Amino acid sequence: MGESKRTEKTRVLVVGATGYIGKRIVRACLAEGHETYVLQRPEIGLEIEKVQLFLSFKKLGARIVEGSFSDHQSLVSAVKLVDVVVSAMSGVHFRSHNILVQLKLVEAIKDAGNVKRFLPSEFGMDPPRMGHALPPGRETFDQKMEVRQAIEAAGIPYTYVVGACFAAYFAGNLSQMVTLLPPKEKVNIYGDGNVKVVFADEDDIAKYTTKTLNDPRTLNKTVNIRPPDNVLTQLELVQIWEKLTGKELEKTNIAAQDFLANIEQMEIPHQAGIGHFYHIFYEGCLTDHEVGEDEEASSLYPDVKYKRMDDYLRMFL
Numbered sequence: 138m139g140e141s142k143r144t145e146k147t148r149v150l151v152v153g154a155t156g157y158i159g160k161r162i163v164r165a166c167l168a169e170g171h172e173t174y175v176l177q178r179p180e181i182g183l184e185i186e187k188v189q190l191f192l193s194f195k196k197l198g199a200r201i202v203e204g205s206f207s208d209h210q211s212l213v214s215a216v217k218l219v220d221v222v223v224s225a226m227s228g229v230h231f232r233s234h235n236i237l238v239q240l241k242l243v244e245a246i247k248d249a250g251n252v253k254r255f256l257p258s259e260f261g262m263d264p265p266r267m268g269h270a271l272p273p274g275r276e277t278f279d280q281k282m283e284v285r286q287a288i289e290a291a292g293i294p295y296t297y298v299v300g301a302c303f304a305a306y307f308a309g310n311l312s313q314m315v316t317l318l319p320p321k322e323k324v325n326i327y328g329d330g331n332v333k334v335v336f337a338d339e340d341d342i343a344k345y346t347t348k349t350l351n352d353p354r355t356l357n358k359t360v361n362i363r364p365p366d367n368v369l370t371q372l373e374l375v376q377i378w379e380k381l382t383g384k385e386l387e388k389t390n391i392a393a394q395d396f397l398a399n400i401e402q403m404e405i406p407h408q409a410g411i412g413h414f415y416h417i418f419y420e421g422c423l424t425d426h427e428v429g430e431d432e433e434a435s436s437l438y439p440d441v442k443y444k445r446m447d448d449y450l451r452m453f454l
Contacts, residue, residue, distance in 0.1 A: 138199055141329050143328075144305075146170060146171060146172045146221045147171045147172070147174040147220050147350065147351040148171070148174065148218065148219040148221070149166050149171045149172070149173050149219055149221045149222075149350060149371075150174040150176060150202070150215060150216065150218065150219040150222045150223070150225065151163050151166065151173065151174070151175050151176070151223050152176045152222065152223070152224045152225070152242060153176075153224055153227065153235075153294040154175035154176060154177075154190075154191075154194065154225070154380070155186070155191065155218075155282040156225050156226070156227055157225075157303075157339070158225045158258075158260055158303075158339060158342065158343060159225030160161035160190055160194075161339055161342070161343035161428065162225055162343045162346055162347060163175055163194050163197075163199060164225055164343070165340070165344050165346070165347040166199075166223075166347050167194075167197050167198055167199060168344075168347075169347045169348070171319075171351075172219075173194075173198070173200070174189065174200045174202050174215070174218055174219055175194050175199050175200070175201055175202070176203075176204050176208065176215055177191055177201050177202065177203050177204075177206050178203075178204065178205050179203065179393075180205065185267035192273045197429070198333060200255055200284070202215045202218060204364065206238055206241045206242075209215075209244065209245060209248075210243065211347055212244075212245035213245045213248050214240060214428040215245075215248045216242075216246050216251070216252060217251055219252070220251075220252065220351070221251045221252065221253060221254045221255070221256070221350045221351060222241060222242065222246060222252055222254075222255045222256070223255075223258065223346065223350060224239050224255075224257050224258045225258050225260075225338070226238055226239055227258075227333065228258055228277050228280070228281065229262070234276075234277075236258060236277065236280040236281055237280050237284070238241060239257055239258060239284045239285065240283070240284060240287055241430070242255075243255075243284065243287045243288055243291060243293065243352070246291070246293055246314075247291040247387075250359070251415070252293065253294060253388035253410045253414065254295065254296060254350055254351065255288060255293050255294070255295050255301050256286075256295065256296050256297070256298060256346065256350055257285065257288060257295070257297070258348070258363075259269075259281060259297050259299050260297050260298055260299065260301075260303075260342055260346075261277075261299065261300075261301075262278065262299065262300075262413070262417070262423065263297075263299040263300060263359065263361070264277075264278040264279075264281040264282045264285065264299075265282065265285075266422060266446075267416065267422065270412060270416060271397075271411075271412035271415065271416075272401075272408075272411045273408050273409050274408065274409035274410070274411075274412030274416075275412070276409070277409070278325045284419075285297070291336050291365055293415060294357060295357060295360060295387050296349045296350065296352075296354055296355045296356065296357075296359075296360060297358075297359040297360070297361070298342075298345065298349060298359075298360050298362065298429075299359055299361055299362070300335060300336060300361035300362045300363055300423060300432070301329065301335045301336065301337035301342060301362040301363065301364075301367075301423070302334060302336050302337070302417065302423070303337070303339050303342070304336050304337060304338045304339065304446070304449050305317060307334070307336060307378050308336045308345060308374060308446055308449055308450065309449070309450065309452075309453055311324055311371070311374055311375050311378055311386075312327070312367065312414075312418065313325060314370050314410060314414065314436065317357070318453065319378055319450070319453050320386060322379065322386065322387060323386060323387045323388075323389065324375055324386040324387070324388055324389070324392045325388075325389050325391050326371060326372065326375070326388050326389065326391065327371055327391055327396065327414070327419055328390065328392065328393060328418065328419050329390065330370055330371045330372035330375070330390070330439055331370045331372060332370060332371070332417075332418055332419065332421040332424075333368050333369070333370055333371060333418075333421060333423075333424040334368070334370065334371060334374075334417055334418065334421070334424065335362065335364075335367060335368050335423045336367045336369060336374070336446055336449075337362050337367060337443070338443065338444040338449055340444070341362075341364070341441060341443045341444055342362055344438075344441050345360070345362055345435075345438060345441060348386045348434070348436070348438045348441065349417075349436070349437075349439065351357040352437070354431065354437065355437070357413060358432065360432060360433070360434050360437065361428045361430060361432055361433050361434065362433075362434045362435070363395075363423075363424075363428055363433050363434070363435070364434070364435040365435065365442045366386045366443075366445050366446075367443065367445065367446055368424060369446060371418060374434070374446060375388070375446050377446055377450055378450050380447075381447065381450055381451060381454060382454070393419045394416070396411070396414075396415060396419070397411065398413060400412075404441050414446070419447070
């Protein structure tokens with residue numbers, strides 16, 4: 138019975154559909170056979186890349202629905218079309234930081250009263266574990282917590298998907314800051330480089346998210362993306378690259394106090410980035426707690442053949 142229920146088409150609305158993770162979630166929903174709706178906001182104006190993405194989604198079979206965060210009724214109408222709402226609003230300081238806009242979405246879902254599941258924009262460190270985080274980067278976690286509290290206070294069924302570093306930001310560059318490409322000669326190693334970190338290809342994050350959204354096992358739960366082969370230290374990641382290129386990089390170990398030195402003098406987005414890197418690579422916030430098999434995406438969905446980091450890094454050769 139459970140399986141036949143899962144194969145029924147689920148109607149999904151993706152908000153933040155043209156964003157970095159959002160567009161992947163749209164494609165994953167369509168590939169999974171969900172009846173997929175994307176929210177198009179009138180604020181789109183002359184943003185041609187976004188318009189073209191919407192047209193490409195339409196071509197793939199997605200339905201475009203108009204709605205604005207400044208028009209509550211339009212959001213309620215959009216939400217009434219679907220069973221599940223997935224938000225992928227941006228939450229990084231160096232792009233747009235829109236996490237609290239989701240509170241308007243929570244209000245609309247509450248008023249619509251028909252939504253069986255809401256997945257707010259998460260996909261990173263688990264906010265309830267980050268109460269100690271350094272400012273200004275902690276704003277991301279505080280705001281995500283505010284959204285979670287609103288969801289739970291409204292009694293909206295939810296799934297929170299957390300727990301991995303996006304490979305394009307953390308793996309391709311061997312976790313170096315201010316570049317997305319692998320270093321040629323020298324690499325900075327955080328501390329001794331032996332803290333375990335979780336890396337995941339963004340397409341896999343989208344696939345796992347899409348699998349959870351109508352799974353009874355993930356109702357009102359946090360699902361961690363922690364694929365075992367991608368739980369690596371920074372040094373292990375560097376060694377994978379060295380093995381692929383046949384060339385050893387010159388390593389500089391950076392002590393925690395040096396990494397955090399002069400943080401106050403930096404621009405706010407950079408300060409936020411330094412804080413997040415610190416929690417991941419020095420404290421090990423992605424791996425310093427146990428996660429049961431029933432809470433881990435790759436064991437819940439073994440059919441997703443997730444990309445290993447040696448395969449990921451091969452793209453850069």
